[in-house]
Amino acid sequence: MSAALVTGASRGIGRGIALALAKAGFDVVVNYASNLGAAEDTAAEIEKLGVRAALVRADVGDAEDRARLVDEAHEALGALDLLVNNAGVAPKVRADLLEATEESFDRLVGINLKGPYFLTQQVARRMIEHGTPGKIVTISSMSAYTASVNRGDYCVTKAGLGMMTKLFAARLAEHGITVFEVRPGIIATDMTSAVQEKYDKLILTDGITPIRRWGTPEDVGRAVVAIATDLLPFSTGQVIDVDGGFHLR
Numbered sequence: 001m002s003a004a005l006v007t008g009a010s011r012g013i014g015r016g017i018a019l020a021l022a023k024a025g026f027d028v029v030v031n032y033a034s035n036l037g038a039a040e041d042t043a044a045e046i047e048k049l050g051v052r053a054a055l056v057r058a059d060v061g062d063a064e065d066r067a068r069l070v071d072e073a074h075e076a077l078g079a080l081d082l083l084v085n086n087a088g089v090a091p092k093v094r095a096d097l098l099e100a101t102e103e104s105f106d107r108l109v110g111i112n113l114k115g116p117y118f119l120t121q122q123v124a125r126r127m128i129e130h131g132t133p134g135k136i137v138t139i140s141s142m143s144a145y146t147a148s149v150n151r152g153d154y155c156v157t158k159a160g161l162g163m164m165t166k167l168f169a170a171r172l173a174e175h176g177i178t179v180f181e182v183r184p185g186i187i188a189t190d191m192t193s194a195v196q197e198k199y200d201k202l203i204l205t206d207g208i209t210p211i212r213r214w215g216t217p218e219d220v221g222r223a224v225v226a227i228a229t230d231l232l233p234f235s236t237g238q239v240i241d242v243d244g245g246f247h248l249r
Ligand code: NDP
Pocket: 007, 008, 009, 010, 011, 012, 013, 014, 031, 032, 033, 034, 035, 036, 038, 058, 059, 060, 061, 086, 087, 088, 089, 090, 111, 139, 140, 141, 142, 183, 184, 185, 186, 187, 188, 189, 190, 191, 192
């Protein structure tokens, strides 16, 4: 049985990834920040699929929480075969570059970039220790390459994940560990619900997403399963866009 740790798996894309992995036969550690009810619901759905689920509350932006998350994940499921760095936050308020605050920048860097960077480091060390030819997948965004000047802090964290992926791919290849970046397009989740009407028009009428539909957490989950189940055995350091063609524009 293979084991995966998915950060931010209580809701949205993380939940979709966790369920897709469970369908593919993975036991899953469901990490969440505060929403215990949603995390329990995801875990119950995973167990209905006949695999194990373990819940760990931890803020990926906090060093002590990250260390405990890695320890508890291994205690619950043993050696991990897969880490999915999915947890991420958008700025609480969009602010023009010339008005943006250090407080928002520090929060986003801590959760969206520093969290995945050091979780990858810690999980990779365990994979090497256990001799596991594991996989690490990080969820970035099309904001990694679009210059949205009213949420620059979000964009720089997502762009940083691209270099992080290349760095760890280069460092870990000799251990048989492969590392990928998955860039979702516009996906229907709580993060995008506030702008649903605006995006309905952009996607369905204007074709900002050429496949002219909202993406789903399951779309992203399927891409992660392809990586996790070794359908890309001779690839590493790659980016996979799951965006209905958004990047073509
Ligand atoms: P949601 O806001 O719907 O869900 C966020 C998830 O992350 C929840 O499970 C939440 O836990 C968890 N989380 C938030 N902060 C932390 C933290 N500090 N530590 C641990 N877990 C945390 O987001 P999405 O599903 O939309 O986004 C998931 C990822 O995909 C993010 O990295 C986002 O940037 C990226 N993305 C999203 C896109 C979209 O269109 N939705 C597009 C491109 C990328 P809890 O339930 O406890 O709050």
